[in-house]
Amino acid sequence: MPTLDICFSPELLPLYNLTGRxxxxxxxxxxxxxxxxxxxxGVAHLVPVSELAECRALAASGYLTAAERDGRQAEGxxxxxxxxxxxxGLVLVRGRKVAITTTNGTRALHLSQTADTVVVGAFLNLAAVVAFLRQQNKDIVVVCAGWxxxxxxxxxxxxxxxxxxxADTFDTTDSDATLAALDLWHTAAPDVASYLLKSSHVRRLNSLESHKDMExxxxxxxYDIVPVFQNGRIELL
Amino acid sequence: MPTLDICFSPELLPLYNLTGRxxxxxxxxxxxxxxxxxxxxGVAHLVPVSELAECRALAASGYLTAAERDGRQAEGxxxxxxxxxxxxGLVLVRGRKVAITTTNGTRALHLSQTADTVVVGAFLNLAAVVAFLRQQNKDIVVVCAGWxxxxxxxxxxxxxxxxxxxADTFDTTDSDATLAALDLWHTAAPDVASYLLKSSHVRRLNSLESHKDMExxxxxxxYDIVPVFQNGRIELL
Incomplete structure (x- = not known):
């Protein structure tokens, strides 16, 4: 039975072997x-970059630019x-390419590239990722971007x-990180948004707009889609 | 109100500022x-060392030697x-000095030395450490040795x-690590030993002896004592 492990921070990734996973x-x-x-x-693909300057420079190649630093949209x-x-609808995105840089997510994507496949996960596409992982039937490491x-x-x-x-077809008991995440999920599941209102990150982003984002x-x-990160691009499988 | 934060692994310690804490x-x-x-x-003091050879060498200076590697007593x-x-009672320990090296704990102690005070915590001396921390009234970082x-x-x-x-006199809400640890503790508290039987570490040490240790x-x-690590030694305050 393949295993499901969780890495709580990109800083801990050197302790995980992503090869074949x-x-x-x-x-x-x-x-x-x-x-x-x-x-x-309908965005065609996204290019995650580490530096704001690199992100802005891609505008010249026809990219829309998306950037956040410390929780706010960057200048320009x-x-x-x-x-x-x-x-x-304020920015027309269908068919466009997007260059994106964020505080934590970009770093996690780049550090995960030794894996066989790098999938982009969110609650929004949870069922689609679950179906993809079942089909792959390989060991999984969930890489949390953290704060x-x-x-x-x-x-x-x-x-x-x-x-x-x-949990029915993957071993979720071999890692304390997975056991802890399961228990926290079971505590939070009845009302995830309310649970997260107490988190330090959500309180840091404390505003009507960020609560709307969080919910x-x-x-x-x-969304029934599985984005993967390969050859420097995030695109649909 | 001083804060209580938790570092889940010595690998994450570079992200924490222990100065003044x-x-x-x-x-x-x-x-x-x-x-x-x-x-x-009644052990007089302990010296935590990183290497097995260093631990064994201290025997010549009158130290008892204590060493574990991968969960087992080391040779010699x-x-x-x-x-x-x-x-x-197999080894007479009262009044003796002990040189100790372990897989995870020694490393965590040495990496924590930039703190104002480094306290050695365990369930066994929980109340004593709580009383000490209340008296100090400084920010706290709990450094988990991890596996x-x-x-x-x-x-x-x-x-x-x-x-x-x-939680009554320290801010335990400013860190997601602390919020998660509190929820996990509330899940486990009714029967900690049973809860830990599912953990990967306890299953790794699966034997009658290690279950006895765990319980x-x-x-x-x-024990109503507060050991501190200072000047290379662990001794009572």
């Missing part, structure tokens, strides 16, 4: 939720890190939700 | 539980890493138990 990279608030939303709205770019940027290298609740809850759905980002199974 | 180092299975037991049984030393080594750098449940439960006892190591408030 599927990595599911998650940054619920908000990078991977926005990436999933973008592709569901087209989009922030809210999924509603791809939904509200500046530290443990964060929202990514852990996603990992727990994924483990709960896969959207914890909706499960909205 | 009290570090509580914990390795429930079994280094810090054994250290607390040793001092309660007096004691393993079980607290019962200090209790069963080879990864998250582990037993150290997290201890951190959660500590946070639960201190001993989760007993709270047995």
């Amino acid at each position: 599927v990595a599911v990279v998650v940054d619920i608030l908000r990078a991977t939720s926005s990436i999933v939303t973008a592709l569901a709205q 770019v087209d989009l922030g890190n809210s999924p509603f940027g791809y939904l509200d 500046k290298g530290k443990f964060c609740l929202e990514d852990t809850l996603y990992a727990g939700a994924l483990a709960a759905r896969l 959207f980002c914890v909706r499960p199974d909205v | 009290v570090a509580v180092v914990v390795d429930i299975l079994r280094a810090t539980s054994s250290i607390v037991t040793a001092l309660a049984q 030393v007096d004691l393993g890493n079980s607290p019962f080594g200090y209790l069963d 080879k750098g990864k998250f582990c449940l037993e150290d997290t439960l201890y951190a959660g138990a500590l946070a639960a006892r201190l 001993f190591c989760v007993r709270p408030d047995v």
Whole structure:
């Protein structure tokens, strides 16, 4: 039975062997939720980059630019890190390419590239990722983007939700991180949004707009798509 | 109100500022539980060292030697890493100095030395450490030894138990790690030993002896002592 392990921070990735495994990279608030939303709205592909300057430079190659630093849209770019940027119609995104840089998510994606496949996970596409992982039937490492290298609740809850759905055909008992994430998920599942209102990250983003983002980002199974990160691009399988 | 934060792995310590704070180092299975037991049984002080050779060499200076590698007593030393080594009377420990090296605990102690005070924590001396921390009234970082750098449940439960006892006078809501540890503690508290039977570490140490150790190591408030690590030695305040 293949295993499902969880890495709570990109800083811990050197302790995990991703070779031969599927990595599911998650940054619920908000990078991977926005990436999933973008592709569901018809974005052609996204290029995640580490530096803001690199992101801005891609505008010259026809890219829309999306950038967030410390939870806010950066200066001089087209989009922030809210999924509603791809939904509200203010920027036409269908068919466009997007260059994206975020505090935590981009780093997690780049550090996960030794995996056989790097999947972009969010509650929004949970069922689609579950179906893909069942079909692959390989060991899984969920890579939580965390908050500046530290443990964060929202990514852990996603990992727990994924483990709960896969527990029938994957070994979710061999890792203390997975056992903890499952218990936290079971505590939070009755009302994920309320549970996350207490998290330090959500309180840090304390505003009407970010609560609206958070409530959207914890909706499960909205988009039936599996984005993968390969050859420097995030695109649909 | 001072804060209580938790670092789930020594690998994440570079993200934490220990200056001006009290570090509580914990390795429930079994280094810090054994250290607390040793001092309660009259050991004069302990010297934690990283290398087995360094540990063995201290025998020539009159030290008892205690060493564990991958959960087992190392060759050619007096004691393993079980607290019962200090209790069963086979080795006379009262008044002796002990050189100790363990897989995870020693590393966590050495990496925590930038803190104002480094306290050795275990369930066995939980109440004593709580009283000490209240008296200090400084920010706290609980440093979990983990398992080879990864998250582990037993150290997290201890951190959660500590946070639960201190929640009235310390801010335990500013860190997602603390919030998660509190929820895991509340899940496990009705029967900690049964909860830990599912953990990967306990199953790894699967034997009658290690279950006996585990049941001993989760007993709270047995010893009213506060060991601190200073000037290379662990000794009583």
